[in-house]
Amino acid sequence: xxxxxxxxxxxxxxxxxxxxxxxxxxxxxxxxxxxxxxxxxxxxxxxxxxxxxxxxxxxxxxxxxxxxxxxxxxxxxxxxxxxxxxxxxxxxxxxxxxxxxxxxxxxxxxxxxxxxxxxxxxxxxxxxxxxxxxxxxxxxxxxxxxxxxxxxxxxxxxxxxxxxxxxxxxxxxxxxxxxxxxxxxxxxxxxxxxxxxxxxxxxxxxxxxxxxxxxxxxxxxxxxxxxxxxxxxxxxxxxxxxxxxxxxxxxxxxxxxxxxxxxxxxxxxxxxxxxxxxxxxxxxxxxxxxxxxxxxxxxxxxxxxxxxxxxxxxxxxxxxxxxxxxxxxxxxxxxxxxxxxxxxxxxxxxxxxxxxxxxxxxxxxxxxxxxxxxxxxxxxxxxxxxxxxxxxxxxxxxxx
Amino acid sequence: xxxxxxxxxxxxxxxxxxxxxxxxxxxxxxxxxxxxxxxxxxxxxxxxxxxxxxxxxxxxxxxxxxxxxxxxxxxxxxxxxxxxxxxxxxxxxxxxxxxxxxxxxxxxxxxxxxxxxxxxxxxxxxxxxxxxxxxxxxxxxxxxxxxxxxxxxxxxxxxxxxxxxxxxxxxxxxxxxxxxxxxxxxxxxxxxxxxxxxxxxxxxxxxxxxxxxxxxxxxxxxxxxxxxxxxxxxxx
Ligand SMILES: Nc1ncnc2c1ncn2[C@@H]1O[C@H](COP(=O)(O)OP(=O)(O)O)[C@@H](O)[C@H]1O
Ligand SMILES: [Mg+2]
Numbered sequence: 001x002x003x004x005x006x007x008x009x010x011x012x013x014x015x016x017x018x019x020x021x022x023x024x025x026x027x028x029x030x031x032x033x034x035x036x037x038x039x040x041x042x043x044x045x046x047x048x049x050x051x052x053x054x055x056x057x058x059x060x061x062x063x064x065x066x067x068x069x070x071x072x073x074x075x076x077x078x079x080x081x082x083x084x085x086x087x088x089x090x091x092x093x094x095x096x097x098x099x100x101x102x103x104x105x106x107x108x109x110x111x112x113x114x115x116x117x118x119x120x121x122x123x124x125x126x127x128x129x130x131x132x133x134x135x136x137x138x139x140x141x142x143x144x145x146x147x148x149x150x151x152x153x154x155x156x157x158x159x160x161x162x163x164x165x166x167x168x169x170x171x172x173x174x175x176x177x178x179x180x181x182x183x184x185x186x187x188x189x190x191x192x193x194x195x196x197x198x199x200x201x202x203x204x205x206x207x208x209x210x211x212x213x214x215x216x217x218x219x220x221x222x223x224x225x226x227x228x229x230x231x232x233x234x235x236x237x238x239x240x241x242x243x244x245x246x247x248x249x250x251x252x253x254x255x256x257x258x259x260x261x262x263x264x265x266x267x268x269x270x271x272x273x274x275x276x277x278x279x280x281x282x283x284x285x286x287x288x289x290x291x292x293x294x295x296x297x298x299x300x301x302x303x304x305x306x307x308x309x310x311x312x313x314x315x316x317x318x319x320x321x322x323x324x325x326x327x328x329x330x331x332x333x334x335x336x337x338x339x340x341x342x343x344x345x346x347x348x349x350x351x352x353x354x355x356x357x358x359x360x361x362x363x364x365x366x367x368x369x370x371x372x373x374x375x376x377x378x379x380x381x382x383x384x385x386x387x388x389x390x391x392x393x394x395x396x397x398x399x400x
Numbered sequence: 401x402x403x404x405x406x407x408x409x410x411x412x413x414x415x416x417x418x419x420x421x422x423x424x425x426x427x428x429x430x431x432x433x434x435x436x437x438x439x440x441x442x443x444x445x446x447x448x449x450x451x452x453x454x455x456x457x458x459x460x461x462x463x464x465x466x467x468x469x470x471x472x473x474x475x476x477x478x479x480x481x482x483x484x485x486x487x488x489x490x491x492x493x494x495x496x497x498x499x500x501x502x503x504x505x506x507x508x509x510x511x512x513x514x515x516x517x518x519x520x521x522x523x524x525x526x527x528x529x530x531x532x533x534x535x536x537x538x539x540x541x542x543x544x545x546x547x548x549x550x551x552x553x554x555x556x557x558x559x560x561x562x563x564x565x566x567x568x569x570x571x572x573x574x575x576x577x578x579x580x581x582x583x584x585x586x587x588x589x590x591x592x593x594x595x596x597x598x599x600x601x602x603x604x605x606x607x608x609x610x611x612x613x614x615x616x617x618x619x620x621x622x623x624x625x626x627x628x629x630x631x632x633x634x635x636x
Binding site for chain 1: 464563
């Protein structure tokens with residue numbers, strides 16, 4: 001037993017010491033695994049970052065009511081009379097009231113608007129949300145980072161930090177044209193890096209009138225008395241069957257939205273990465289086959305001395321695993337340095353821009369590292385078997 | 401000699417046939433070969449190139465198998481053993497010396513010599529002692545840390561002999577051990593093999609082209625067209 005471990009260790013050591021002889025082809029294996037790991041971790045950290053950005057926007061004790069049988073805020077519609085009767089019901093349906101007894105509830109409208117900087121004439125689509133004053137208190141984690149709140153009815157807006165950093169034109173005090181009218185930026189708000197930070201907020205009435213949507217309500221956002229009150233709220237929605245109302249906690253709603261997009265990113269990322277992984281596996285196979293042929297005489301020699309087949313098998317496989325582990329570590333280090341926290345934006349739920357960060361976290365790293373090492377394991381398996389089954393007499397004739 | 405005759409021979413081949421087949425071609429090497437070698441003998445095997453000398457050593461080493469026939473060494477039937485058993489058998493009973501030394505270039509001389517000891521339950525301190533002792537024996541005392549690739553051919557072959565004997569095997573198989581050496585180094589190696597045979601009682605089977613090398617042996621077998629044609633006795 002000890003002798004068996006010793007011969008395996010000795011053979012593994014000799015094998016690894018011989019790697020510098022085939023540096024170029026070993027590096028090509030390391031490099032291709034590194035590439036696969038970079039690409040895969042790129043996609044996965046994008047998906048993860050997207051999920052985290054959206055999920056951190058959602059809170060379990062905030063409910064969103066959408067009408068028209070949709071989960072998409074932009075497509076939602078709640079008839080005004082129904083909105084009024086829900087507001088009247090108050091805490092019978094689980095809505096929290098403030099000190100003065102008014103339900104904490106905000107009618108909201110989201111309008112995709114074209115924003116043009118001077119230079120960028122093409123313009124980008126941003127989400128302008130009209131909300132009532134209570135909309136700010138409902139959203140947990142939202143704080144005014146600079147400036148002041150909008151005055152009700154005025155054409156004033158608050159800009160999320162993500163947008164504010166990206167577009168200097170959205171500085172406080174600037175007048176900007178969004179849709180048919182000009183708005184004044186009066187404040188910036190932060191929302192813990194969540195998707196809200198990619199929005200522009202104005203007063204509900206101001207937004208509705210600017211876009212000829214007076215009387216329309218797209219969604220209702222309200223504070224629940226407690227997270228479990230969502231069940232009561234959901235039940236009470238059946239009263240408004242005609243309007244096809246649905247109630248979600250913010251957390252569920254965003255989780256659902258982020259799931260779809262994150263899934264899409266993964267659905268795109270996995271096949272690309274796996275195709276590359278297949279290529280890398282073929283490369284690993286090739287590298288390890290040439291390692292085997294490079295070591296043929298040495299393997300045959302120690303086999304002739306009495307070393308067992310397992311030591312030849314193990315040392316070859318170990319080389320493959322170590323090379324792929326090096327590739328995977330380099331790939332992960334690289335993608336962590338290059339991608340982690342890297343901020344970019346994509347089309348969010350409302351057809352408007354949404355900023356998010358790549359998140360190279362433990363589960364992204366674990367999965368990609370496993371894929372990287374698996375490439376070595378699979379590519380090295382056949383050469384390892386070939387090493388074990390090397391015909392000693394023939395191999396010795398090859399002579400070194 | 402009379403006592404040896406009553407004992408069963410150390411090596412006994414009987415009815416051994418071996419044919420190499422590549423595609424449609426078949427190349428018969430041995431047909432019904434019989435051979436015996438007594439324990440403690442030093443036998444030179446000579447013969448033209450391609451006559452099957454290396455094949456014979458490979459069969460004796462258990463790294464190649466015969467198509468038919470019995471191969472018995474030290475009372476054990478090699479042809480009845482599986483791959484793993486033959487590897488273990490080599491580890492315990494066999495030392496091999498190759499024409500081109502076959503040292504592992506990434507290891508030091510001492511590490512090369514230590515390899516066969518790793519196959520036995522021997523503690524590290526004892527292994528170190530044994531390695532130092534055999535390196536001394538082959539005249540390379542103190543050179544253990546050196547890399548064999550920096551050594552002359554003669555020195556490398558002595559490292560290889562040290563490796564072959566370090567685990568104290570009863571049988572040494574040498575395939576043209578002097579084939580790659582100058583006269584002086586060749587003579588040193590032959591003297592060393594002679595010493596191992598006489599003083600340490602190793603049975604040696606040595607393939608060679610070199611008549612002087614054959615002189616170092618007690619007995620010479622001439623292999624030609626798959627049969628031993630001559631068996632001459634030469635006093636050591
Ligand atoms: N694996 C093999 N396949 C086919 N032919 C072989 C193989 N090994 C050796 N031979 C052939 O068998 C013959 C005997 O080889 P060998 O035993 O090495 O001869 P020697 O050592 O006497 O020169 C040679 O002609 C050689 O080419
Ligand atoms: Mg030969």
